[in-house]
Amino acid sequence: GRNIRNLTERRKLGFFSCGTGNPIDDCWRCDPNWHKRRKRLAECGIGFGRNAVGGRDGRFYVVTDHTDDDPVNPKPGTLRHAVIQDRPLWIVFKRDMVIKLKQELIMNSFKTIDGRGANVHIANGGCITIQFVTNVIIHGLHIHDCKPTGNAMVRNSPSHFGWRTMADGDAISIFGSSHIWVDHNSLSNCADGLVDAVMGSTAITISNNHFTHHNEVMLLGHSDSYTRDKEMQVTIAYNHFGKGLIQRMPRCRHGYFHVVNNDYTHWEMYAIGGSANPTINSQGNRYAAPMNPFAKEVTKRVETAESKWKNWNWRSEGDLLVNGAYFTPSGAGASASYARASSLGAKSSSMVRAMTLNAGSLPCRRGRQC
Structure with a gap:
């Protein structure tokens, strides 16, 4: 009965027969010729990171070589050579590959890494650093088992390389950057965070990702004293926070955070935490x-007295709370604050399972709906 009902629901909503109500996916996944129109993805963004164009206005760059022998002089055809270029590029992969990076992959601006059509793993070494750049789209990768790296020279543009101090081993580290969209990736088991955004980063959307097997999943704002993060706006939408997760989905400071239509099926300590009046x-x-029974609360105010946090604006609207879950709201509901933390219309929580069923990297094949 469920499928019949779903079809009639979808028809009522006016979607393609493949549509789920997930507005990102419904924008491109129904097209069997997605591989001929890859750059359409750049028009499908939602939320605070929706204006991230990535490499839309540049050429395609095909990664043919999985190696990372020399982070200062990367070979043409490698992912590192692609991401450091000064011009916009839409980066795709010739075949399935596992890329073990010797050091962090330091992105330049106006890049899309598009893993669709290949099974691409960035694993067992350095992972992705998005630092002091803008307009980056990361789509369709498996990123896991990232290790701390650093105390090494790494190239970050054709004309510059520099000394890198130790990196924590995040899957994706966003640092002082804006217009960033992280979509349909599978992230797990890294040394520090899976997605961390710090140091005044903003205009970020984290969507359709599948997070598993990790302790501190997502850190948005790194220090209570770093007040520049008061401008931070992040959308977290249509993600599946899955097996083996413990805490920080996300853990927020200072800024404005829209957590919309995600599926939280596993946490050990808490899901949503924060400090410093986010x-x-x-x-x-x-x-x-x-x-x-002691971990039923969705929310956690980290190391703060209730006399302080009772004024923070945290609200739950239309959330489906299952198995005894409860969300502790706070604040007087200042509408101006929530306006700055609103970035798209939420769908009914009853649609969340359908909208997040294909979270993570998709097994796309050319000539078929993805």
């Missing part, structure tokens, strides 16, 4: 609490 707008999510 505004958190939670809408249309599904929060399924763990069995542990």
Whole structure:
């Protein structure tokens, strides 16, 4: 019965027969010729990172070589050679590959890394650093088992390389950057965070990702004293926070955070945490609490007295709370604050399972709907 009902629901909504109501996916996944129109993806963004164009206005660059022998002088055909170029590039992969990076992959501006059509793993070494750049799209990768790297020279543009101090081993580290879109990646088991955004980063969307097997999943704002993060705006939408996760989905400071239509099926300590007066707008999510009777609360105010946090604007609207989950709201509901933490319309939480069922890297094949 469920499928019949879904079809009639979809028809009512006016989507293609493949549509789920997920507006990003419904924008491109129904097209069997997606591989001939890859750059259409850049028009499908939502949320605070929706204006990230990535490499839309540049050429395609085909990665043919999985090696990373020399982070200062990368070979043409490698992913590192692609991402450091000064011009816009839409980066795709010739074949399936596992890329073990010797050092962090330091992105330049106006780049799309598009893993669709190949099974691409960045694993067991350095991972992605997006530092002091703008307009980056990361789509369709498996990023896992990232290790701390550093105390080494690494090239970050054709004309510049420099000394890198130790990097934590995040899957994706966003540092002082804006107009960033992280979509349909599978992220797990890294040394520090899976996605961290710090040092005044803003205009970010983190969507359709599948997060698993990790402790501190997502850090948005790195220090209570770093007040430049008061401008930070991040959308977290249509992600599946899955097996083996413990905490920080996300952990926020200072800024404005729209958490919308995500599926939280596993956490061990808490899902959403924060300090330093962040505004958190939670809408249309599904929060399924763990069995542990002491870990049913979705929210956590980190190391702050209630006399302080009671004034922070945290709200839950239309969230589906399952297995005893409960969300502790706070604040007087200052509408101006929530306006700055709103970036798209939330769908009903009853649609979350369908909209997040294909979170993570998709097994796309040319000539078929993805």
